[in-house]
Amino acid sequence: MRPKNQSSMSEFLLLGLPIRPEQQGMFFALFLGMYLTTVLGNLLIILLIRLDSRLHTPMYFFLSHLAFSDISFSSVTVPKMLMNMQTQHLSIPYVACISQMYFFIFFVCLDNFLLAVMAYDRYVAICQPLHYTTVMREELCILLVAGSWFFSCAHALLHTLLLSRLSFCADNTIPHFFCDLTALLKLICSDTSLNELVIFTEGGVFAFLPLCAILGSYIRIGATILGVPSIKRICKGLSTCGSHLLVVFLYYGTLAMIYFIPSSNNSKVKDIIASVIYTVVTPMLNPFIYSLRNRDMKLRHLLEKLCR
DSSP states (O other): OOOEEGGGOOEEEEOOOOOOGGGHHHHHHHHHHHHHHHHHHHHHHHHHHHHOGGGOSHHHHHHHHHHHHHHHHHHHHHHHHHHHHHHOOOEEEHHHHHHHHHHHHHHHHHHHHHHHHHHHHHHHHHHSGGGHHHHSOHHHHHHHHHHHHHHHHHHHHHHHHHHHTSEEOSOOEESSSSOOHHHHHTTBOSOOHHHHHHHHTHHHHHHHHHHHHHHHHHHHHHHHHHHSOOHHHHHHHHHHHHHHHHHHHHHHHHHHHHHTSOOOGGGHHHHHHHHHIIIIIHHHHHHHHHHHHOGGGOHHHHHHHHHO
16 A cells, blocks of 8 residues: 555544444443543542541542643543544544544653552552651652653653654554544554554653553552551451452553553454453543542532531
């Protein structure tokens, strides 16, 4: 096929989800309900943290940023997916597609960093409880969050700029429901070796360093809890870290299914299903996980605040 320069590629075609036409209405209602639950649930967490002075702590400061990131992350892909399902208008302009890819990478990376920061916060709270207030001071919390936003922005911008210099082939069909970087690279006719090198080096560092920080923090937490065997101490540790561990498992489990577990050409459906779980289900579950496992995040506290 004769390559086209990216400047002449006006739009892409998103094939969307592998759903039969007679099932479109049911899945549209399902995903719309899940998206609204994601937005409202995470907004309630942000609102509760803002209103309740008891929640003005480092852990909830990080959680509020994670909730905002989840709203944005889900909003990058789901509205376009729902519009395509409803209208069957599958095209997306070139600029919109590249922008969607940028923000998708940005919020994936931001979630990655915020989960690592929250793991470090739990490590200090359990392993160094007497020094918690001096270590997790306001300046450090702001610096950790600002650094997460900055490096996520730089990470996404790098991949976007590297992609923008390449030439696309005549085929503009993307077998996915959003503009994923790996899917776009398959449409490139020019040399993508630099892009692939950056993905495996810089991208690997940005993915695995936070994961190593999370694992290291919880190894130390486990060693501290088991160092003084006590049922009460173990239960307290689980109640403190259980919600975060569950979110980490959901996040990295689905991420590994999409990008790190080798797949054949016949497993595109599996990749799309994993992407749906990653972009729709996980952000929706986070508010339930944190609110159900943490007594400070119960809805009644929010209602009491709003009624005052």
